[in-house]
Amino acid sequence: MKTTQNQNLNAHPVAINVLNLVKRFGALIAVDDVSFKIAPGEIVGILGPNGAGKTTTIRLLTGVFQLESNAKIEIFGKDITENPSKYKKHFGIVPEISNAFSDYSVWQNLKFSGRIYGISKGKVEERSKILLTQFNLIEKMYSKTKTLSKGLKQRLNFCLALLHEPPILILDEPTSGLDPISAKLMRTQILKLKREGKTILITTHDMQEAQNICDRILIMNRGKIIADESPNTLREQFKSTSTILFKIGGELSAEQENALLNMFNIIKEKNDYYVFSSYNTLKDISRLYKFSKERNIKISDLKVRETSLEEVFIHLIKEDLFVIKEDVEK
């Protein structure tokens, strides 16, 4: 019954339509005129540094914060402000940190959630058993939530989010701080949910995760969306960019090191590699050799690497900060 309802909803061309989201905390603009659309069945990742506005965007979307006057959110074509309670039922939310009642047992949390969403007692029992089995949590059914490990709490969050069979899932850094086994289980479940046709919005810091599971990526910085592309398109756009890595044979004087770092905008990594991005690999390598010869610096272990999504992310954030710095200086 619920699945049929979800299939009907998925027939609408746009699952989530967000227009002109703004959120201010005093003088601080946490979300600054954000707009995006998500199609049914799509997995969209929001990436951004800490304080970029990802979680605030999610809180606006899920009705935790009230919308400012010009903002609009449509879920399957319907404005959520018309009947917030009804549209909140379309969402299943998995937060980064467990927000289940710690003094309730796993089962009591599920029962409470079921009652709030108006699900019958029998259905709650049936759905709970399915979900607890799916997330390997059935043995902890009667354990108090506060006694569970972080990984188990996160599994409970997934169960709570899926209990009322929502067509849209919102995952706020769902694998953050989890052990590799729990994180893998979560990723497998996310991909399974995608196959079931769920629309998923996920925020993450994990570039590999975003690259593997997202159809589209929104990069946020300082409350704004600065990129909205598929992971492959993003990397394609920066294909002309490579990363050049090298080591230095022997010790560098402070003067030599300063000259080197300034010349190519180089970053020194912990593993002693010097790294910089290049738009013209051959030209930059020849410049680097000429520079090192003039200053008597020995270059060794030189490598050229294809740009990863992580490097695209860092590049975009840096570029955005550079534009802001220029604006401030003007």
Added chain:
Amino acid sequence: MIKDSLNRIWILCMKNVFLYIKKGPVLIFGLMFPFFMTLSWVIGRDISLEQVFIGIVAMTSFFTATAISPVVLPVETREKSLERILSSPISLNEILLGILFASTLYSLIITSIITVIFMVMFSIAFNSLIVIILMFLGIGLMSFLGSLLGLLIAANPTDMTSDVMIIINLVKFPLLFISGIFIPLQNSSPSMIFISFVSPITFLTDLLRFCVDRSNFFTYSFDILMLTLWIIVLFIVSYALHKRTMPKRLSEAGKSKKKMIMMKKNM
């Protein structure tokens, strides 16, 4: 629609009673405080059993009513469960009413038990059934009023229970001392009588005096009117404050000025 809303309020109310009845601050400030306050007031003094009964009922009603309502929001802010509730099909009004009803229910049950026990123990006799109904009406109004007062103080957008408990105790004790529990209004100066209007406990105590031994200062209808007015004012102020402070309570930046400054610096 209204039925669904009432159902959600009831679910929240039951959750609050179940989760918070055993919390330390609720037990300490709801049960132990009125007990020890009564002991320290009664021991070594020549006070009639009727006066002791009035004091016990008024203090129990006020202390139990202000025990649960200030605790819920700071705890749920810290545990993030408030955010979970807000993102489910529940409105802010329903959350606040769920807290109010839980706190009122807790106070009503405890005060009713204490009232009956001491009625029997002190052999307090009432003239008519109407007087008993009036007494329980007063207790009911005070339970709701005290819960509202607790809720009002909890509008402070903190996630630390101790922050709220400090403020509420700073408010509760002066209200208790100026209320006429310890010194009947008949024996007070005109200025003290004027000040006693600031405390809603004055009107419960006076109503109880009417019910127990007719030693009331105001009329019982005036007492009920004043308690009702207090409820209306506290309800409006409390709701308006919560609506204003809720975004701050939920925002990471809103939790402390220090965090806000750090965020600005990082940007």
